[in-house]
Amino acid sequence: MKPGIDSLRYLVSVRxxxxxxxxxxxxVGHILNGLRNLGKVEFFKVxxxxxxxxxxxxxxxxxxxxxxxxxxGSIEITKEIENSNDINSVEDEVTLLASQKKIVDNISSIVALPRYSYIENDERYLNxxxxxPFKHRLVKDGLKYDNRYTIPSCTVYNxxxxxxPAENEKNFNYNFLRANIRHNFQKFHKFDPITIKIGLSPLTRWISPKPKKSIPFTGFI
Structure with missing residues (x-):
């Protein structure tokens, strides 16, 4: 087996x-540092x-x-991953699948992040x-989700x-709710929509645009 090739299926690719x-x-660095709290970041670009x-x-x-x-962090992501270690046991696979699911669940539910300019001088928050709190309102189409969810406040640790979603909610549509939330642009970045793919395949079209159209940011990794 090619070294590390079986580890590709555990990747979580997010747009x-x-x-x-x-x-x-x-x-940008503030956003990246927040994402690193959710899992091991292999590649990052804005x-x-x-x-x-x-x-x-x-x-x-x-x-x-x-x-x-x-x-x-590396632009040559496929080359670097191929040099990673193989998954050698059932225990490793169970652990990695659980870690992958946790990352997917966390990313799926994200809606916002306090902006760096909003918190950079707030010593009480940083300490x-x-x-x-993420203060927001629902537009008309989103009112059907009123009282069907909560959004815990942001902390320096989370x-x-x-x-x-409320405890009895099933098939909750995160992207629909995010699209119908309005927020204070000066205080928060909102993330909408969020697309999640498992494995390496989405990267071919997601992270390989012509250089003049993109600016990779890897200085904080």
Missing amino acids: MHMSPPPTNSKE ERDKSNCAVYGQELFVVFNPSRKDAF GEIEI PFAHIR
Whole structure:
């Protein structure tokens, strides 16, 4: 078997649309650090603004690899992964599948993240003394979800705002709810829609655009 090739199936590839987009590298680094709380980041990139009016656009790509002992960032993702260790036992596979599911569940429920500019000078938040609620409202189409979910406040230890469906909810449509949420752009990035794929296959079209149309950001990994 080719070294590491069986570990590819444990990848979690994610595409997220951000509003507003990050305005500088500090905001990008803040988003990346938040994602690293959710799993081992193998690859991370924010697309360049297509209008050329700003550096960063609204599309974010991230790949989690629970099979790696040490997370790293690399543009040559396929080459690096092929050099990773094989999965050698049933116990390893069970653990990795559980880690993969946890990442998918966490990413699926994300709705927002406090902006770096909003929290950078808030020492009480940074010291873990206070939480930040994600204040929002539902537009007309989203009102059918009113009182059917909660969104716990953000903390420095768990910075993302996650949607928590009510206990009796089934087949909850996270993307529909996110699309019908309005928020304060000055305080939070909202992520909508979020697309999640398992394995390496989505990366071919997601992270291989022409260089002039994208700006890979790997400085914080």
